[in-house]
Amino acid sequence: MEVFNQIFIYLALFVGLYFQVFMILTYFVWPKKEKNLMITDSILLPTVSIIVPCFNEGNTVEKTMHSLLALDYPKEKLDIVVIDDGSTDNTWEVVQQFKDNPQVRLFHKENEGSKFAALNFALDLISTEIVGCLDADSSVDSQALRHSVQFFKNDENVSAVIPAMTIDNPKNILQYMQKVEYEMITFSKKVFHDLESIYVAPGPFALFRKEVFDTLGYYKEAHHTEDLEITFRILMSGKKVAFSSESYVYTVAPRKLIPLIKQRVRWMYGFIKNMLDYKFLLFKTDYKHIGILVLPANIFGILSVLILVPLIAYSLIKSIYFFIEKTIVTGWIPGHVGASSWFFIDTRPEAIIRILTIVILITTIFLGRSILKKKYLSWDILAILIYPYISIIWTVKAIWNAIRSKKSAWR
Amino acid sequence: MLKSEWFKYVLSFLVTGTILVLIFYVSDLANKKRIEEMRSIQDNITIDLLSSETQFSLLNKSSCTQDSTSILSSEVNKLSERLGYMEEKFGSENANVISLKKNYSLLLIKDYLLMSELSKKCNIKPIFIFYFYSQDCEECRRQNYVFAALREKYPDLRVYSFDTSLDLSAINTLLTMNKVPKIYPAIVVDNKVYTGFKSIEEVESSSPELTKIIKDEAAKAAKAAAQTSVKLVPAVKGKEGLPVVEPEVEPADSATSNEAQP
DSSP, rough: HHHHHHHHHHHHHHHHHHHHHHHHHHTTTTTOOOOOOOOOGGSOOOEEEEEESSOTTTTTTTHHHHHHHSSSSOOEEEEEEEEESOOOSHHHHHGGGGTTTTEEEEEOOOOOOSHHHHHHHHHHTTSSSEEOOOOOEEEEEEEEHHHHHHHHHOTTTEEEEEEEEESSSSHHHHHHHHHHHHHHHHHHHHHHHHHOOOOOOOTTTTEHHHHHHHHHOOOOGGGGGGHHHHHHHHHHHOEEEEEEEEEEEEEEOOSSSSHHHHHHHHHHHHHHHHHHHHGGGTTTTTEEEEIIIIHHHHHHHHHHHHHHHHHHHHHHHHHHHHHHHHHHHHHOOTOSSSSSSSGGSOOOOOHHOOOOOHHHHHHHHHHHHHHOOEEEEEEEEGGGGGGGHHHHHHHHHHHHHHHTTTOOOOO | OOOOHHHHHHHHHHHHHHHHHHHHHHHHHHHHHHHHHHHHHHHHHHHHHHHHHHHHHHHGGGGGSOOOOOOOHHHHHHHHHHHHHHHHOTTTTTHHHHHHHHHHHHHHHHHHHHHHHHHHTOOOOOOEEEEEOOTTHHHHHHHHHHHHHHHOTTTTTTTEEEEGGGOOHHHHHHHHTTOOOOOEEEEEETTTESSOOOHHHHHHHHHHHHHHHHHHHHHHHHHHOOOOHHHOOOOOOHTTOOOOOOOOSTTTTTSSSSSOOO
C-alpha cells in the first residue's frame, strides 16, 4: 500500500510537471510565428457588431458603453446592440442616454433565466461580418478592436478571437488574487494560442465570425456556459480560436467572497457538465492539442486542487499547531528561526518539486505580466497565496453540484 | 495532428524526465552527505570519549584536578539536533535514522559510564538527567521541546535522552537499573524517577544539585558573554594537543565545554 501510494504521488507529480514543462517550452521554444499586419486601410476593416447584454447592471453599463463608443474604429462599421435582459433596476433608464447615437441600438426583452437567450435574441438583429459580446461589467481599451480583427483577416481558419483580460482597478485582496490569476491565465492563453488550441472564448469581448452562428447554429443553454459550448463546436468544425494579446479588456472582479464563489461554481460546473457532453473530445488527436493536452491538463488541475489543497492545509495547520504547542511549553524563544547549516534544508524529492512548482508558477505570472506589458514585481503577487484555500471551495461545490446535477444559478 | 507536433510531446517528456532524475539524484546525494556528516560527528565523539578514557586510565587520580567533566560537548548537541531533524523528515522507521540513533544512544551510555567512573575517582558529583521516551507517546513530543530548550539554555547540561522504541538491550538495561516503570516520558534525576510531562521549571527544580548547576551555568554564561574571545583560544589550542591552562577562575565542579588535557 505504501509503495502504491508513493508511485501514485510521483506519477501525479510527473504529470503536473509535464504540463508545466510543455507550456514553458511552447512559450520559449515553439512560439507561433505571427505575420501580424495591422489593417491600416479602413476600407478593409470588417463590419462589427458588439452585443451588450445587461441584467441589473445600471452601475457599470455606462462605463462599458463609453469605452465602446471610444473604440478606434470607423463609426459606420461598428454597431452596438444593447439588450436589457429584463433588468429590475435602472439599467433601462441609464442606457436611454445613448438612444440618439446612430451607432447604438437599444432593445428590451423579458428575462429567460440565462444569458444565451439574450445573445440569440441579438444575433437575429445582426448582419455584420464580425459579432462580439461585451458584458456590462467590462470595458475595452480603445485599440482592442483594431488589434483583434486583424486575426480574422490574416487567417481564414480563425473563427473567434479572444482578448487579454485584466481586472479593473482591484481594491481588496480577493480582487488582487483574481488579478494575479488573470495574469496566469493570460500566459496560458498565449501558449494555447501558439498551440492553436484555445478551448474557450469567454464572454468579455470575444469576437466571432457571424458565419459561425449561421453554419454551426446559435448559442445553447449549455449549463450556463454558452461561451465554452460554442467554442467546442468551433473546434470540432476544424476552425480555431486566436488570442489577441494587445486587445486589452478590463473587467470588474467580484469584490466579495460569495459572489466570487457563485461565479466560479458556475464556470466550473459548466466546464464539468460540458466536458461530460463533449467527452468524445478527450484523448482525440483530431483537434490539435485540445484532446490530449489542454482538456486533460484542465481536468488534472481541478483534481489536483481537490487533492493537494487539503494536504497543504493539513500540513499548514499541523505546523501551526506544533509551533503553538512548543511555544506554550518552552515560552517564546526569539532568534531561532533560520537554519544554521545546509543540513536542515529539506532536500526530499517532493520538497524540491514543490519549490520548482512554485518557481514555475511565479514565472508564469511574470510572463503573463510581460504579455500584458505590466511591471513584473509588485506586492499584489502575494494575494495568490490565498487562492488554494478559496478555489477549493468552488471546486468542491461545483463537483458536488455536478454529481447531483443541480444547476448553478446564473446570478 | 501533424507529426512535428508529436515531437513536442516527446521532448517535453524527456525534459520532465531529466528534471525528475536530477531531482532524485540531488536528493540522494544530499542524504548521503547528511549521513556522512553525522557519522563523522559520531566518530569525533567516539575519539573524544576513547581518548578521555585512555587518558583517565593512564593518569588515574591525577587528572581530577583538571576540569575534565565535559566530554559531552557541543558535538553531541549538534548530533542530537540533526537526528531530530532526520527523524522529523524521514520518519522514525527509516533504517538510517534507526542505525544512527542506536549509535548515538550507545555513545551517550559510554559517556555516562565514563562520567560515573570519574565522579567515583575524583569524588565529585556531576548531575545526569536520563530522559526516556517512546515513539507512541503524545506527551513525549512536548517533553522533547522542554529538553531541546534546556539544552539550548544550558549547553553543558548532561541530558541523556533515549528512545525506548529502539529496543536496544543497553537502553533496556538502563531502564531496569534505574527501575523506570514503562510509562513515558520518564525522567531520572539524582536516582529519582519521575514519569509524565515535566515543564522546564519542574525539571530545573527536580534536585538541589541541578538547581545549583543551573545557577552556576547562568553565572558562567553571563561571564562568558563578557569574555567570549578569551574562551575561544584554549578550545582551539586544545584540539591541536597543546597544553592548555584554563583561563577559568571558577572551581572545577561546574562543567565547561573545554576538553581535559594532561
